[in-house]
Amino acid sequence: MRFTSTDNLQAVGSSTLRSALAVNLVWIGRLKFEDYEVENIRGLVASSPLFAPFFEKLGEKRLARLIGVTEIAVGSLIAAKPISPRASALGSLGAVGIFGATLSFLATTPGVWHEKHGAPKLSMVGQFLIKDSVLLGASLVTLADSLKSAPCR
Numbered sequence: 001m002r003f004t005s006t007d008n009l010q011a012v013g014s015s016t017l018r019s020a021l022a023v024n025l026v027w028i029g030r031l032k033f034e035d036y037e038v039e040n041i042r043g044l045v046a047s048s049p050l051f052a053p054f055f056e057k058l059g060e061k062r063l064a065r066l067i068g069v070t071e072i073a074v075g076s077l078i079a080a081k082p083i084s085p086r087a088s089a090l091g092s093l094g095a096v097g098i099f100g101a102t103l104s105f106l107a108t109t110p111g112v113w114h115e116k117h118g119a120p121k122l123s124m125v126g127q128f129l130i131k132d133s134v135l136l137g138a139s140l141v142t143l144a145d146s147l148k149s150a151p152c153r
Helices: 005-031 035-046 052-058 060-079 085-108 124-130 132-149
Strands: none
Touching (some): 005 085, 005 132, 035 052, 035 060, 035 124, 052 060, 060 085, 085 132
């Protein structure tokens, strides 16, 4: 089999995407242990039908830490592809869930849309959330890549 420059570019791109996704998740997960980040996510989780019950039951700090631990674990699993493609696939599937959940905040968080400006426009919060669509795509790409690399049984 002969590798072309596009194969090499795809391999570099895939590795870069996987590394960036893992670093983003671990870093953002670590921030969930900081008080300012607990405050930053308060409005998002409190208004979410998915997270509000946990917010009420656990409180904001414990919920933020639970989210943080989850993000760190998922990022670490994604990074584990050289050791375990199956574990990495599980991490990528977890990331699909994480970014799907955060994208749902676009529909549940007050103030995400500027409705007085004609066509719907995103507020700063909306702009912050919409980038997760790219991270969702990255999660799907790393999931497919990990599954392709996992040995068949």
